Amino acid sequence: MTAWKEIDQHVKVWMNYARKLILAQIKTDVQVSTKSGPNDLVTNVDKEIEEYYVKQIKLFFPNSLILGEEGHKDSGMLKHQGYFWVIDPIDGTMNFVKEQENFASMIAIYYNGKPLLGYIYDVMKDKLFWGGPACQAVYCNNEKLNSPANLSLKDGLFGASCPMVLRNYRGINEVISKSSGARIVGSAGIEFINVMSGKLCAYLSFLRPWDYLPGKILAETLGLIVKTIDGEPVNVLSSTDVLVATDNAQSEIFKIINNY
Amino acid sequence: MTAWKEIDQHVKVWMNYARKLILAQIKTDVQVSTKSGPNDLVTNVDKEIEEYYVKQIKLFFPNSLILGEEGHKDSGMLKHQGYFWVIDPIDGTMNFVKEQENFASMIAIYYNGKPLLGYIYDVMKDKLFWGGPACQAVYCNNEKLNSPANLSLKDGLFGASCPMVLRNYRGINEVISKSSGARIVGSAGIEFINVMSGKLCAYLSFLRPWDYLPGKILAETLGLIVKTIDGEPVNVLSSTDVLVATDNAQSEIFKIINNY
Structure with a gap:
């Protein structure tokens, strides 16, 4: 090696x-x-x-x-x-x-x-x-970089995906309404950066491996959670919904989605 | 003077x-x-x-x-x-x-x-x-600055407001689905800049006078349209929905909203 x-x-x-x-x-x-x-x-x-x-x-x-x-x-x-x-x-x-x-x-x-x-x-x-x-x-x-603060959903901006918001995917709009507000940037890479920098408490989108693997490696090194919206591990090389979030925001989002 | x-x-x-x-x-x-x-x-x-x-x-x-x-x-x-x-x-x-x-x-x-x-x-x-x-x-x-190109809705990104998207205000989500996609920045001033720079074809939000008057003066100087969502003139010093858009995007958005 x-x-x-x-x-x-x-x-x-x-x-x-x-x-x-x-x-x-x-x-x-x-x-x-x-x-x-x-x-x-x-x-x-x-x-x-x-x-x-x-x-x-x-x-x-x-x-x-x-x-x-x-x-x-x-x-x-x-x-x-x-x-x-x-x-x-x-x-x-x-x-x-x-x-x-x-x-x-x-x-x-x-x-x-x-x-x-x-x-x-x-x-x-x-x-x-x-x-x-x-x-x-x-x-x-x-x-x-220091690991970002463990922001709660209510104290953080939420990085959203336009197609998901338009069809209220899995009740995502309720998640947004409990956050400090949504931002839509339109680049998974930039959104991963924004979560790692503490500008967002979470980002959710449907992504392909090249969209999320670089960010997943970095975010997990900083102690952030990178899972599917159902809290399952993301299988490398599959296309799936991917949530990157602080520990607090991830568990709050998981609860909202599961009660939807 | x-x-x-x-x-x-x-x-x-x-x-x-x-x-x-x-x-x-x-x-x-x-x-x-x-x-x-x-x-x-x-x-x-x-x-x-x-x-x-x-x-x-x-x-x-x-x-x-x-x-x-x-x-x-x-x-x-x-x-x-x-x-x-x-x-x-x-x-x-x-x-x-x-x-x-x-x-x-x-x-x-x-x-x-x-x-x-x-x-x-x-x-x-x-x-x-x-x-x-x-x-x-x-x-x-x-x-x-040159005046931005007269982009159509389908050829432009749409600057959206989080609260409006969450409640599909006046059918705004149909407008977004006919654009190149939505972006949410969270600052009227930056969104006005983005329309003036041709990065967005339009931006819509509920705004107060200090949010939109500086941008209105600039955008109108560049030949952009600044009206309410119903195509009415914006009364200076009122709080209202404000749409800043290219001429093409404004008339397309107006039609979609009116048929909603």
Whole structure:
């Protein structure tokens, strides 16, 4: 096994390159197309960064398996002895296109099926959140994060998902009405950052592995709860509802949902 | 009448001072109390900045009338011959307290009952949006803004209000489902900035005069529509639902609401 610091050095170089690529193209050279529907976007920049990450991983860590949002998919990841990588070149592509902010580039790294390191890069703010079991800590750039306060639902803002709110999924609107209010950002990566920073007490959305694995590795390192809305463990590599929350908010939300 | 540039110079000095005060106190010295309910917050910083703005206005423009969010209220404003000022020391106090970002300091200036200048200062990003009929333009710091593209609802993100979404106010959730998605920021000032910058096609919320007048002056200068949800003119100094939108989005939203 390669020393984690060596992996970390590589990843930071790659993400720095991805940022430069994004900044160079964001104002002038973004070609947008749709995937599953009109609000599921992909751009040439998403694809270019995924290809770049995949190429670098294969070059420096040749025995790796990789799952990427924009199509790269190796099989047998969970049973793989060695590294597997889950990459989301741009999380929040809609924001990338419409807002030119509030999106993130993300990477999760597992070794022998166990979480090792997670990376969420808020590109426009130039804030890289990284860490995990490998270093038993989470950093924002070079600054070590403290675990956030164990906020109750009533004392915290709730990070919501637009589709869930519109159909009051599992009674989520009652959860929101008992919080300090809802915020909708539109990027799982940024919402994970906001829970880890104590700006939100919780965030709930239906997510795919590349949306939540980097955040899950980081949030759990800080002692936050990452489970399904029913309080079940999130099975790595499944698409599911994912709740990241403080311990207090998680148990309050679980009660409200179960009584709904 | 004082030349608008002289007023503008004063206001920018005051807002710069307010920013310094906020940055000095945000991490260490914020005492929070509630107003109408648990989610209606005010802090010592809100009060201190309002007092400072009022003192400066009275000092340099002694014949002014002033309405402030945190309690300063002169009467007879609409019939007043001379200046009236509407000030919101911190718009988005909940975000100021919980997020330490996504809030704004705001000022609207009227002369003989007519709009003159508006100011929305995104303090943490150090971006001051200012302008109005006095200079027939809107600037972000020193850069002149172009009018945003006339986005349709389906091509734009929709800035929503949490309480309205929770009770599907006037069918707003159907409006959202026909947009590119909802975002909830929790500060009217920041949402006005986002519509003016083309990040949103529309923003709707129930607002008080200090929440919307600075943005109304700026948005109308850029050719955006600022009306009630029923397409009626917003009466200055009333509390009402306020929709700021592109021309296209406004007429589409109006149709959806009217058929609901």
